[in-house]
Amino acid sequence: MDKPATMSDVARMAGVHKATASRALNPMTSGQVNQATARRVLAAAKRLRYTPNTMARSLRTSRSMTIGVLIPDLTNPLFPPVIRGIESVLSPHGYTALIANTDNDEDLEAAGFEAMLARQVDGFILATGRREDRLVAAAHTRGLSVVLINRGTDRPLFPLVTGDDSAGIAAAVEHLFNLGHRRLAHLAGPSDMTTGFVRGRAFRQSVAAHGLDPVVVACDAYSVESGRLGMDALLDGPGARPTGMVAGNDLIAIGALHAIRAHALRCPEDVSVVGFNDMPFADEMQPPLTTIHVPHHEMGAEAARILLAELDGAPAAGKTVTLPLRLVVRGSTAPPP
Amino acid sequence: MDKPATMSDVARMAGVHKATASRALNPMTSGQVNQATARRVLAAAKRLRYTPNTMARSLRTSRSMTIGVLIPDLTNPLFPPVIRGIESVLSPHGYTALIANTDNDEDLEAAGFEAMLARQVDGFILATGRREDRLVAAAHTRGLSVVLINRGTDRPLFPLVTGDDSAGIAAAVEHLFNLGHRRLAHLAGPSDMTTGFVRGRAFRQSVAAHGLDPVVVACDAYSVESGRLGMDALLDGPGARPTGMVAGNDLIAIGALHAIRAHALRCPEDVSVVGFNDMPFADEMQPPLTTIHVPHHEMGAEAARILLAELDGAPAAGKTVTLPLRLVVRGSTAPPP
DNA sequence: CTGAAAGCGCTTACAG
DNA sequence: CTGAAAGCGCTTACAG
Numbered sequence: 001m002d003k004p005a006t007m008s009d010v011a012r013m014a015g016v017h018k019a020t021a022s023r024a025l026n027p028m029t030s031g032q033v034n035q036a037t038a039r040r041v042l043a044a045a046k047r048l049r050y051t052p053n054t055m056a057r058s059l060r061t062s063r064s065m066t067i068g069v070l071i072p073d074l075t076n077p078l079f080p081p082v083i084r085g086i087e088s089v090l091s092p093h094g095y096t097a098l099i100a101n102t103d104n105d106e107d108l109e110a111a112g113f114e115a116m117l118a119r120q121v122d123g124f125i126l127a128t129g130r131r132e133d134r135l136v137a138a139a140h141t142r143g144l145s146v147v148l149i150n151r152g153t154d155r156p157l158f159p160l161v162t163g164d165d166s167a168g169i170a171a172a173v174e175h176l177f178n179l180g181h182r183r184l185a186h187l188a189g190p191s192d193m194t195t196g197f198v199r200g201r202a203f204r205q206s207v208a209a210h211g212l213d214p215v216v217v218a219c220d221a222y223s224v225e226s227g228r229l230g231m232d233a234l235l236d237g238p239g240a241r242p243t244g245m246v247a248g249n250d251l252i253a254i255g256a257l258h259a260i261r262a263h264a265l266r267c268p269e270d271v272s273v274v275g276f277n278d279m280p281f282a283d284e285m286q287p288p289l290t291t292i293h294v295p296h297h298e299m300g301a302e303a304a305r306i307l308l309a310e311l312d313g314a315p316a317a318g319k320t321v322t323l324p325l326r327l328v329v330r331g332s333t334a335p336p337p
Numbered sequence: 338m339d340k341p342a343t344m345s346d347v348a349r350m351a352g353v354h355k356a357t358a359s360r361a362l363n364p365m366t367s368g369q370v371n372q373a374t375a376r377r378v379l380a381a382a383k384r385l386r387y388t389p390n391t392m393a394r395s396l397r398t399s400r401s402m403t404i405g406v407l408i409p410d411l412t413n414p415l416f417p418p419v420i421r422g423i424e425s426v427l428s429p430h431g432y433t434a435l436i437a438n439t440d441n442d443e444d445l446e447a448a449g450f451e452a453m454l455a456r457q458v459d460g461f462i463l464a465t466g467r468r469e470d471r472l473v474a475a476a477h478t479r480g481l482s483v484v485l486i487n488r489g490t491d492r493p494l495f496p497l498v499t500g501d502d503s504a505g506i507a508a509a510v511e512h513l514f515n516l517g518h519r520r521l522a523h524l525a526g527p528s529d530m531t532t533g534f535v536r537g538r539a540f541r542q543s544v545a546a547h548g549l550d551p552v553v554v555a556c557d558a559y560s561v562e563s564g565r566l567g568m569d570a571l572l573d574g575p576g577a578r579p580t581g582m583v584a585g586n587d588l589i590a591i592g593a594l595h596a597i598r599a600h601a602l603r604c605p606e607d608v609s610v611v612g613f614n615d616m617p618f619a620d621e622m623q624p625p626l627t628t629i630h631v632p633h634h635e636m637g638a639e640a641a642r643i644l645l646a647e648l649d650g651a652p653a654a655g656k657t658v659t660l661p662l663r664l665v666v667r668g669s670t671a672p673p674p
Numbered sequence: 675c676t677g678a679a680a681g682c683g684c685t686t687a688c689a690g
Numbered sequence: 691c692t693g694a695a696a697g698c699g700c701t702t703a704c705a706g
Contacts, residue, residue, distance in 0.1 A: 004454075006699060017677045022701060029701090034675055054455045055392045055401065056699035059682045064392065074421055075617060080412040084438065096452065099436060101421065115433065117341075118391045254621055280412060284591055286623040343683060354693045359685060366685090371691055393683035396698045677706085683698105690693085 005048035013044035021045075025052070058120060067307065068116030069099045070109065071127045076222070076251070077279040078296055079127070082149065085300025086125060093308055095122075102128050104221070109135060123307045125300075129153050130192050147307045149299060152194040152320070159310070159319040161303040165195060168292040168325035169202035172246045172274040175290070175327055177210050180335045181244030181272060185215040187230040187256055189222050189248030196222075199248055199276065215242055219252055227255020228262075235263050243271060243336035250275035250282055250291055257286075257332075268334035278328055287331035295323055342385035350381035358382075362389070395457060404644065405453030406436045407446065408464045413559070413588070414616040415633055416464070419486065422637025423462060430645055432459075439465050441558070446472060460644045462637075466490050467529050484644045486636060489531040489657070496647070496656040498640040502532060505629040505662035506539035509583045509611040512627070512664055514547050517672045518581030518609060522552040524567040524593055526559050526585030533559075536585055536613065552579055556589055564592020565599075572600050580608060580673035587612035587619055587628055590669075594623075605671035615665055624668035632660055 011021035016037060023029040024041035033041075044050075058064040067090060071079045087097055098121060100112035109128055113135055116124070123145035129136055131154045139146050140157040148160040176184055186203040189196030200216055207214035217234055219226040227247060235241060247253035253275035260267050267273050267287060275282065275291035282289040302321055348358035353374060360366040361378035370378075381387075395401040404427055408416045424434055435458060437449030446465055450472055453461070460482035466473055468491045476483050477494040489497040513521055523540040526533030537553055544551035554571055556563035564584060572578060584590035590612035597604050604610050604624060612619060612628035619626040639658055 008699080018699090019678080019701075020676055023676090026701085032675070037675080051451065051455045053396070053457060053699050055395045055457050056682090057701075058392045059390070059396055059684085060699080060701045062682070074411075074417040077414065077417075077617065080414075080417060083411055087438070096435065096456070098433065101424070114388060118388045119433070120390060120392050254618075257621075280414065281591075281618060281622070284594075284622050285618070286621060286625065288623065345683080355683090356685080356694080357692055360692090363685085369691070374691080390683050393698090394685075396683080396700085397685045399698070675706105677704105679704090680702090682700090685698090686696090688693105688695090690691105 005045075005050045006053070007050070009048055010041060010044045010050050013048060014040040016041060025050075062120070064120040064122055065095050066119060066121045067095055067097050067304070068113070068119075068121040068124045069097045069127070070102055070112055070116075070124065071099065072104050073101050074099070077281070078249075078277050078294070081280070081296035082127065082300035085297035085302075086304045087300075088297070089301045089304040089308065095308070097125075104128075106134075113139075122311055123147070125149055125303050125307060126158075127151065129194070131194055131197060132192070145307060145310050147303045147310070149303045150195065154194075156320065159303075159306045159321070161299055161306065161321045161323070162194075163292075163294045163299070163325045164322045165198045165325070166202035166205075168276065168294075168327070169199050169246060170206045171325070171327040172276075172292060173203065173206035173210070175329065175333065176244035176246070176272060176274065177212075179244070179272065179333060182212060182336075183215075183240055183242045184212060184244045184246070185217065185234055185242035187227055187234070187245065187247045187252045188216050188218045189252065190220065191218060196248055203246055215239070219248060222249050222251050224251050224255040224258070227252030228258045229255070231256035231259030232262075235259060235265070241271075244274075244333075245271060246274045247276060250277045250279045250289060253289060253291070253332075254285070268332050270337055272333040272336070274327075274333060282328075283330060285332075290330045290333040291328055293326050293328045295325075299323055342382075342387045343390070344387070346385055347378060347381045347387050350385060351377040353378060362387075399457070401457040401459055402432050403456060403458045404432055404434050404641070405450070405456075405458040405461045406434045406464070407439055407449055407453075407461065408436065409441050410438050411436070414618070415586075415614050415631075418617070418633035419464065419637040422634035422639075423641045424637075425634070426638045426641040426645065432645070434462075441465075443471075450476075460484070460648055462486055462640050462644060463495075464488065466531070468531055468534060469529070482644060482647050484640045484647070486640045487532065491531075493657065496640075496643045496658070498636050498643065498658045498660070499531075500629075500631045500636070500662045501659045502535045502662070503539035503542075505613065505631075505664070506536050506583060507543045508662070508664040509613075509629060510540065510543035510547070512666065512670065513581035513583070513609060513611065514549075516581070516609065516670060519549060519673070520552075520577055520579045521549060521581045521583070522554065522571055522579035524564055524571070524582065524584045524589045525553050525555045526589065527557065528555060533585055540583055552576070556585060559586045559588050561588050561592040561595070564589030565595045566592070568593035568596030569599075572596060572602070578608075581611075581670075582608060583611045584613060587614045587616045587626060590626060590628070591622070594669075605669050607674055609670040609673070611664075611670060619665075620667060622669075627667045627670040628665055630663050630665045632662075636660055 011018040102109035188200040278293035348355040439446035615630035
């Protein structure tokens with residue numbers, strides 16, 4: 001592998017000083033240099049297949065043109081669209097995303113965060129926020145540029161892009177109520193995350209608003225397994241079996257479907273289930289999942305836009321962007337038995 | 338945001354030269370420095386919350402500790418596990434993955450590749466190979482370190498980690514044959530990729546080995562839409578309707594299911610379908626998909642291992658690692674009508 | 675319009 | 691065991 005050409009090589013071939021080469025190569029400064037000279041430099045760069053060394057540039061300018069993105073787990077189908085949304089706006093601006101998974105582990109999260117800091121990222125998009133989040137608090141103290149996505153913190157330290165979870169849950173409850181359901185339950189996500197907390201609260205309120213008694217079971221995690229456990233508890237517990245169930249997210253909903261089957265019950269004939277997120281292929285599920293559609297791509301794009309604006313000097317502080325959600329009715333909901 | 342501490346700051350606080358601080362902070366060289374001195378440096382680093390500037394280090398050492406990963410599309414559910422597999426071995430070695438999507442667009446692919454080169458990546462993992470691939474050929478000419486994953490090239494220029502596609506297809510055909518199917522078809526992936534080509538060839542051979550006539554329809558892409566179109570063509574075409582179908586991958590299989598339903602046919606009662614990949618949630622599909630399981634996480638991990646070994650000086654050249662696959666029988670296959 | 679110089683934050687032969 | 695110096699590849703005030 002022959003060494004790639006540097007800017008000095010280009011300058012030498014073009015017969016100019018490397019400072020001039022630098023100016024010619026940078027669109028922002030190429031106006032400062034004689035057109036003919038600039039052309040010579042460009043030609044030399046092309047002939048040498050010159051690729052700028054971004055690390056050297058970053059070291060000099062102290063802008064890495066890199067954004068750190070922290071997510072719980074890339075294999076959770078909701079995140080790939082978020083990531084692609086983020087990249088769809090970063091990329092045209094010359095920024096690159098650096099992605100790390102935390103697996104909901106605080107140590108992994110801190111390690112990933114530090115690694116990004118060491119790589120001199122210019123800002124962060126965090127999909128890992130908890131209501132009381134030490135990392136977020138520390139980032140705020142350090143004066144870092146951060147945008148939260150999906151999950152917020154109780155104290156609004158940074159801009160947050162999220163779905164209108166309350167309206168989403170209300171729509172789900174309304175849908176079940178209109179189908180005739182009167183015994184409604186919620187398999188809530190972890191209450192230390194705003195998503196779990198807000199959706200749970202919205203469920204209680206919506207159900208109570210219909211004069212009904214909300215039943216809520218808290219799940220340990222947004223996972224299929226936790227959903228199954230939660231639904232098991234619900235079906236094995238005392239009290240009348242619920243006929244309509246709103247899940248904290250689609251994964252929990254899938255777990256609930258497993259539990260329903262394991263109890264020799266059918267969805268939607270015996271129990272209706274509504275998910276949350278409308279993750280990819282939710283429409284291919286058995287049964288096709290009625291769920292709340294969240295615009296994940298747009299969510300990522302909007303977070304990136306806010307972050308870029310902030311890096312450009314627009315102070316966004318505690319701004320919250322709430323994206324509208326919509327109920328998608330499919331095969332997992334029906335009138336109660 | 339107060340400026341983060343540099344190594345000079347740490348050195349000053351510890352009362353040593355920055356060269357000494359550098360040695361003390363690096364586990365590889367900390368043996369060269371007096372224990373007491375080293376402790377002072379470490380303490381100062383901790384007090385100042387010192388984070389090394391990896392760009393500066395990389396510039397000096399010309400190793401970025403970064404690997405470029407090029408994939409077609411992160412939202413294809415097969416890739417997240419591959420990525421996590423890659424990261425599971427990169428991460429303990431201090432490497433980070435830089436991911437770019439190409440959307441099967443040659444220009445985007447070249448742009449992503451160049452951007453990674455500009456970021457001084459130490460090597461590449463490419464899941465975007467075509468049988469004749471200009472980018473791969475160019476990378477070879479330039480003497481870059483590359484490992485191919487899933488898809489190879491006709492001329493073996495780089496190490497390749499792939500599943501045993503031929504055996505996988507043979508198992509699928511065998512399964513359908515044993516169920517009693519005698520009219521077998523294949524919705525093949527694009528033949529300019531080794532996956533499409535190899536699976537198609539294996540299908541023909543396996544079916545012919547049973548003394549049957551293979552029917553093969555080529556799809557334009559590994560997508561739901563292409564699968565639907567292909568299956569439409571098959572069902573609307575002349576000739577007897579196939580009772581057993583092997584899809585080029587799960588996405589094509591899902592598209593085929595759509596076409597089957599649109600023709601008022603049922604799967605598996607009228608047509609059995611076998612997918613390929615066992616993508617996440619394939620078991621939750623309607624019907625649960627019988628498919629060939631590919632160990633995507635391990636595939637990514639193995640590719641990363643080979644690349645790291647090569648970066649450490651182990652020449653791997655055209656080595657191919659073939660991972661065993663296994664048929665997973667679920668609900669989309671049954672005896673023919 | 676162009677050049678010479680300094681410096682971003684590190685690492686590493688080279689002396690001592 | 692430690693320090694002084696050079697240099698990785700850039701960019702950018704400062705002169706001219």
